[in-house]
Amino acid sequence: MTNGLPVLPLGEFLKQRKEFFIIDDFSGYKRARVQSHGQGIILRDEVSGTEIKTKKQQAARTGEFLVAEIDAKVGGFGIVPPELDGAVVSSHYFLFQIDEMKCSKEWLNWFVRYNSLEEQTKAQGSTNYAAIRPNDVLNFEIPLPPLTEQRRIVEDIESLAARVNEAQRLREEADVEVDFLVKSYLSKIFDYEHSDKLPQGWAWKSFNETLMPGGMRTGPFGTALNKSEIFSEGVPVFGIPNVGVNEFRKGFTDFVTPEKAKSLAGYELNEGDIAVARSGTVGRSCVVPKGLNPKPIMSSNLIRIRINEKVFLPELMCRILNGSKLVENHIDKECRGSTRIFFTQKILGKFQIPTPPLDEQRRIVAYLDGLQGKVNALRELQSKTQEELDALLPSVLDKAFRGEL
Secondary structure, eight states: OBTTBOEEEGGGTEEEOOOEEEOOTTSEEEEEEEOSTTOOEEEEEEEEGGGOSOOEEEEOOTTOEEEETTTGGGTOEEEOOGGGTTOEEOTTEEEEEEOTTTSOHHHHHHHHHTTHHHHHHHTTOOSOGGGOOHHHHHHOEEEOOOHHHHHHHHHHHHHHHHHHHHHHHHHHHHHHHHHHHHHHHHHHHHOOTTOSOOOTTOEEEEGGGGEEEEEEEEOOOGGGSOGGGOBSSSEEEEOGGGEETTEEOOOOOOEEOHHHHHHTGGGBOOTTOEEEESSSSTTOEEEOOTTOSSOOEEOTTEEEEEEOTTTOOHHHHHHHHHHOHHHHHHHHHHHTTOSSOOOOHHHHHTOEEEEOOHHHHHHHHHHHHHHHHHHHHHHHHHHHHHHHHHHHHHHHHHHHHTTOO
16 A cells, blocks of 8 residues: 555556557558657657568557567656557567556556656666566556546646646747747848848948958867867867857866967957857857856857957847848858858858948847847746746655555
8 A cells, every 4th residue: 555545566457468460561650669767659750561671560559558678677668649549569569458447547647657667667677678578567566546536636637737838838939939029120120132222321241341350260170179189177168069049058068278278279269259150050159258267269160250349249240140031041042052051251251241330239239138138037937937847746746646645
């Protein structure tokens, strides 16, 4: 018993179903994959029969309990969802029918997500996957209150889970909305690509004209910085992981010795410099913040831009690089036909940018900062809600399976 709840083996309500069929080469099939740590069953892929080498397979059914023989020790089990009804799995998976007059599949699903089965699987004490057999699964135990009580508790759990999901959805929507608003605003102001008629006081400038002398440089290549010269402490190397969209991401993983940093002094990043990703999310940029001491060295995957602030504000240039349709079109045009896209100094140098007076630039930056400030406040509020709910859900599950709800 667990605080009044009877604890019974899964064999009380599970029955293994072993039915195999032969794959037809001329038919199409969904294949299922079990996620680790009880996070459920998802679609692996959709393939033709000719792509499935082992022709003897099983077809999963909605609501069945699926266990991965090999991955059971890392929580590889879950309930088959309706969209994967008929999905094929190999003989290395066990399928069990659930007697829902004794245990609701929702109760079993939350027990799996609570990681209780994973703990019992690990307790088998063997690293050999073959140690997990159907009989082992049937002997695992679960707290099993009456069916009406299972449903009541599951309803409480799912209500809380819905609040967790809603908090996450709202935060994601806020991120998408601000991205859309910023891009729309920037495109409205700077989309003069097909017109020579700029607002009064504005001027067309090449990207190079907005820079300090020698203001654009690509990170060290080849033997200038070898992997053998990277350590876990010392002077930080500013890399692509540190470059968010208009946001410096904290946390350095690579470092060089002070002596090496001195030899690479020309690759230092100062506060106010713009770090631009050359690959990955090409053009993603952030302004180097104040307070980085010692000054970091940029990696080979970055371009450093040092703006002449008497011509252009770094904060606005960074916004344009991240969110302007003008820049996206320029990248598409210059990189057309390339199988692998890289940002280069040459591509940036060709960029023509409509340049407003500095006072107008400051007004634009102030507006965007105000918009970002409102979104950040919303993010912070939603983040606190998310953290509270994330902490609450395991507590509720713990109480549920100890019979305290």
